[in-house]
Amino acid sequence: MTHDMREVRFLLTGLGNIGRSLLEILSVRQEAMATRYGLALRCVGVADSAGAAYDPAGLDIAAVAALKRAGRSVAHLAQYDPTLSAVELAARAEADLLLEATPTNLRDGQPGLEIVRTALRTGKHAVLASKGPLVLAYGELAALASTSDGPALRFSGAVGGALPTANLGRHLAGAVIERAELVVNGTTQVILEQMAAGHGFETALAEAQRQGIVEPDPSLDVDGWDAANKLVIFANAVLGRPTRLTDLRVEGIRGVPPEALRAAWAAGGRVSLVGLAERQPDGGYTLQVGPVTLGPEHPLARLSRGEMGLVVHSDLAGRTTMASLEDGPVGTCQAMIRDIVDIYGAPAAR
Amino acid sequence: MTHDMREVRFLLTGLGNIGRSLLEILSVRQEAMATRYGLALRCVGVADSAGAAYDPAGLDIAAVAALKRAGRSVAHLAQYDPTLSAVELAARAEADLLLEATPTNLRDGQPGLEIVRTALRTGKHAVLASKGPLVLAYGELAALASTSDGPALRFSGAVGGALPTANLGRHLAGAVIERAELVVNGTTQVILEQMAAGHGFETALAEAQRQGIVEPDPSLDVDGWDAANKLVIFANAVLGRPTRLTDLRVEGIRGVPPEALRAAWAAGGRVSLVGLAERQPDGGYTLQVGPVTLGPEHPLARLSRGEMGLVVHSDLAGRTTMASLEDGPVGTCQAMIRDIVDIYGAPAAR
Numbered sequence: 012m013t014h015d016m017r018e019v020r021f022l023l024t025g026l027g028n029i030g031r032s033l034l035e036i037l038s039v040r041q042e043a044m045a046t047r048y049g050l051a052l053r054c055v056g057v058a059d060s061a062g063a064a065y066d067p068a069g070l071d072i073a074a075v076a077a078l079k080r081a082g083r084s085v086a087h088l089a090q091y092d093p094t095l096s097a098v099e100l101a102a103r104a105e106a107d108l109l110l111e112a113t114p115t116n117l118r119d120g121q122p123g124l125e126i127v128r129t130a131l132r133t134g135k136h137a138v139l140a141s142k143g144p145l146v147l148a149y150g151e152l153a154a155l156a157s158t159s160d161g162p163a164l165r166f167s168g169a170v171g172g173a174l175p176t177a178n179l180g181r182h183l184a185g186a187v188i189e190r191a192e193l194v195v196n197g198t199t200q201v202i203l204e205q206m207a208a209g210h211g212f213e214t215a216l217a218e219a220q221r222q223g224i225v226e227p228d229p230s231l232d233v234d235g236w237d238a239a240n241k242l243v244i245f246a247n248a249v250l251g252r253p254t255r256l257t258d259l260r261v262e263g264i265r266g267v268p269p270e271a272l273r274a275a276w277a278a279g280g281r282v283s284l285v286g287l288a289e290r291q292p293d294g295g296y297t298l299q300v301g302p303v304t305l306g307p308e309h310p311l312a313r314l315s316r317g318e319m320g321l322v323v324h325s326d327l328a329g330r331t332t333m334a335s336l337e338d339g340p341v342g343t344c345q346a347m348i349r350d351i352v353d354i355y356g357a358p359a360a361r
Numbered sequence: 362m363t364h365d366m367r368e369v370r371f372l373l374t375g376l377g378n379i380g381r382s383l384l385e386i387l388s389v390r391q392e393a394m395a396t397r398y399g400l401a402l403r404c405v406g407v408a409d410s411a412g413a414a415y416d417p418a419g420l421d422i423a424a425v426a427a428l429k430r431a432g433r434s435v436a437h438l439a440q441y442d443p444t445l446s447a448v449e450l451a452a453r454a455e456a457d458l459l460l461e462a463t464p465t466n467l468r469d470g471q472p473g474l475e476i477v478r479t480a481l482r483t484g485k486h487a488v489l490a491s492k493g494p495l496v497l498a499y500g501e502l503a504a505l506a507s508t509s510d511g512p513a514l515r516f517s518g519a520v521g522g523a524l525p526t527a528n529l530g531r532h533l534a535g536a537v538i539e540r541a542e543l544v545v546n547g548t549t550q551v552i553l554e555q556m557a558a559g560h561g562f563e564t565a566l567a568e569a570q571r572q573g574i575v576e577p578d579p580s581l582d583v584d585g586w587d588a589a590n591k592l593v594i595f596a597n598a599v600l601g602r603p604t605r606l607t608d609l610r611v612e613g614i615r616g617v618p619p620e621a622l623r624a625a626w627a628a629g630g631r632v633s634l635v636g637l638a639e640r641q642p643d644g645g646y647t648l649q650v651g652p653v654t655l656g657p658e659h660p661l662a663r664l665s666r667g668e669m670g671l672v673v674h675s676d677l678a679g680r681t682t683m684a685s686l687e688d689g690p691v692g693t694c695q696a697m698i699r700d701i702v703d704i705y706g707a708p709a710a711r
Contacts, residue, residue: 345533
């Protein structure tokens with residue numbers, strides 16, 4: 012299929028695992044992006060915690076990725092501008108698209124929130140991998156992107172990597188979601204499995220930490236806040252309900268009785284930390300996160316280690332199950348590419 | 362959220378289970394379609410095997426649905442025009458969108474193929490629930506929809522109802538599919554389960570026929586042709602490979618040894634009729650349909666009765682699993698609504 016080629020000048024803020032992986036992927040797929048989607052992607056700016064680099068003629072993304080892989084910052088790039096912050100880059104760069112992958116900060120959403128806000132206000136499309144801006148300011152950001160000729164806001168990768176959590180509203184267009192169950196925290200899956208095998212909570216947590224899958228503050232995982240943040244985004248974006256973290260009832264996994272775990276596993280099911288949304292007669296939803304016993308017939312009872320999944324019951328589409336077992340940050344990068352293609356480059360027949 | 366309201370004048374060809382259900386759903390969701398998506402849908406023409414009715418001012422879709430539910434044809438509508446065929450309706454009506462749900466005819470694709478072709482040629486978007494036109498003429502139809510300002514071609518509901526089979530290319534944008542497994546024929550699932558329980562093939566087929574889930578020509582189901590047709594659409598639309606039915610190796614379920622079935626079930630797995638695409642070193646795909654033993658850990662080994670599912674392995678997104686358990690034609694109708702919203706009415710933030 013032939014396409015008119017479209018040049019897209021993008022900025023990438025945040026060069027951790029996800030940002031660096033994204034550059035590595037894009038650097039080897041430039042031809043595929045052109046051939047399959049008619050997109051000529053040109054990176055004109057990058058930013059990490061050391062600052063920003065900008066070059067309207069385009070940066071060498073493979074070189075940026077190699078620099079980060081070597082543990083160095085953008086201050087080592089020839090195009091590094093010590094006077095330029097990530098927010099100023101988003102404001103002043105001549106660019107069409109922001110890719111935002113700064114670390115998720117759930118206290119105030121910064122620096123991601125100000126970067127995204129600035130990009131949208133200056134007419135740039137925004138594709139987010141970071142949850143903070145969405146958890147804290149979904150309504151404000153969605154409003155900046157709500158006009159028909161305005162910039163687009165996409166965040167497929169912010170909730171469960173490649174799992175199409177944030178895209179479910181489109182998938183289920185026209186239907187009313189009656190109940191949604193999200194298993195989107197892999198760390199608690201591992202800890203609960205360890206506990207079901209007879210280990211105490213502290214031992215199981217230590218094992219998960221040894222595997223490198225626990226947030227620096229373990230409370231984010233084990234007390235349910237990571238899952239809660241994802242459910243907040245889901246409630247805003249898919250259920251269409253303006254929702255804050257304080258609207259949720261959140262319970263972690265510290266108090267799950269060992270005998271409940273053993274019984275669930277023995278029956279062929281398991282206990283998982285589930286984000287649950289249930290529609291109420293008034294059209295609103297109760298939202299909660301907590302440990303739930305999934306019987307052997309539950310579609311999420313057999314997720315593999317590290318796999319995330321969701322089940323949604325809706326009036327028109329019945330029971331929809333989706334699961335994603337992916338390799339570290341690469342799945343999240345794929346979700347960001349999905350968003351880019353969605354904004355610019357989808358072919359007419361699909 | 363407020364939207365500019367957009368009027369969409371549509372035609373619906375085919376008023377069997379799917380077409381009638383779609384009218385029933387749309388008739389009670391006019392307000393929801395307006396509020397949620399800014400779409401004012403107006404049905405200006407319908408056609409069934411008796412002919413067509415056209416009214417630029419709009420038909421009463423609840424009345425059309427009631428007529429069909431009573432077993433009558435569009436010839437009983439005041440707007441019935443005995444000189445108008447479905448193809449002529451597609452050619453001459455002042456309309457923006459064709460919804461095509463005539464019975465799937467895999468010999469020559471008619472009347473659906475000529476209806477869709479005509480609609481696209483006259484600049485109307487087309488949303489298909491019927492497989493025939495896609496199996497027989499995917500390339501031609503996709504070409505008619507390939508220009509950036511041309512009509513759109515969508516067919517979410519043609520392959521597995523609400524299961525997002527045809528949408529997978531968008532979901533996995535940027536990724537290379539290495540292997541895809543589709544379980545998209547519910548009838549063989551039921552028959553194989555009966556056979557695993559000790560019944561002979563003929564008895565199991567009779568039971569499925571008693572349940573009303575077998576095609577009038579059982580060969581479509583049990584010899585794998587229904588699954589093969591769906592795999593042909595998947596190969597064309599998602600894998601991007603021009604593919605015909607004759608490119609597939611197709612084996613049905615008549616010859617599955619009872620002992621293989623018993624062994625698979627005893628091990629906690631099952632045997633399913635699977636449509637399989639495997640990428641080859643040259644970038645092409647081998648495509649086959651046949652009975653496959655799914656071990657207990659296979660994500661498709663625990664589909665519920667009537668549930669369809671798929672597993673796709675890709676380089677970027679890892680293993681993606683999707684399943685849909687839906688209520689008769691309603692899931693297919695939801696997929697058609699998804700397509701309509703996708704063409705016209707999606708909000709900017711999603």
